[in-house]
Amino acid sequence: MRRRLSWLDVFTSRPLTGNGLAVVHHADGINDATMLAFARETRLSETTYVQSATEDGADYRNRIWTIVAELPFAGHPSLGTAVAVANARAERAAHYVQQTGAGLQPVDVELGSNGVARASMLQEPAQFGAELDPARVLDALGLDAADGDPDLPPQVVSTGVAQLMVPVRDATVLRRTHPRPEALGPVLSEAGVVAAYVAWHDAANDAAQARSYFMTDDVVAEDPATGSAAGPLCAYLHARTGATRVDIEQGVAMGRPSRLFCEAGERVRVAGDVVLLAEGEIEL
Secondary structure, eight states, rough: OOOEEEEEEHHHTTTSSSEEEEEEHHHHHHHHHHHHHHHHHTTTEEEEEEOOSSTTTOSEEEEEOSOOOOEEEOHHHHHHHHHHHHHHHOOOOEEEEETTTTTEEEEEEOTTTTTTTEEEEEEEOOOOEOOOHHHHHHHHTOOOOGGGGSOOEEEEEEESSEEEEESSHHHHHHOOOOOOOOHHHHHHHHHHHHHEEEEEGGGGGGGEEEEEEEETTTTEEEESSSHHHHHHHHHHHHHHOOOOOEEEEEEGGGGEEEEEEEOSSOOOOEEEEEEEEEEEEEEO
């Protein structure tokens, strides 16, 4: 069956930067094995499949796949999929409720006349997990214990999917981060998290710089923009410093600069720009 395919860059206003996403529309009837196979074909960090909602109150179901497995929730696939849906429906401004494995998330979309869309979403209520030993976490990232922020310990936080927040003392530490897979893998596995989100908080400017590391089999991979970790970082900083917003720069070291805008509240709102790169059809 031929299905519409959208290719987008998320958390950026410039094509070929940000975090890439493929969206397969009208995906009812595609089995899990095919979803995984096509996700591997794209070689993107995530590929999504838009299906009919199965829960009351949802406009569509968003199935999110990495090259390894399905995720219950993720940030850039949520915003990018909403933009792809709005574009396919020719809706210049839209409010959707998407259904994911983590629940129902409201998403707002505005399609700009310049080809740049803006999307924002309310993530799930924050859940705060365990604090981890700073020395062990920093060592797994190729850093020294002194590189951590002395006032902000590593902690597991979720606004839809659990991530490990790793605040560091200044921006120069981010450039020296060099994860060791044999050490990082066990840290992430034991903590039950998807990724380590290494961040420096520039409190004076309501800003942060971040790098996100996750495991693919036995290899460490870096993500250029991680909405599902940006939300937890905002919740973490709000709880510990009182910060109500944070603008996050990510992906610079990868040559895929991204910008994520977060606001604290009962549910963190994460926003960013999205550009449509290409559209076509695929036989699935």
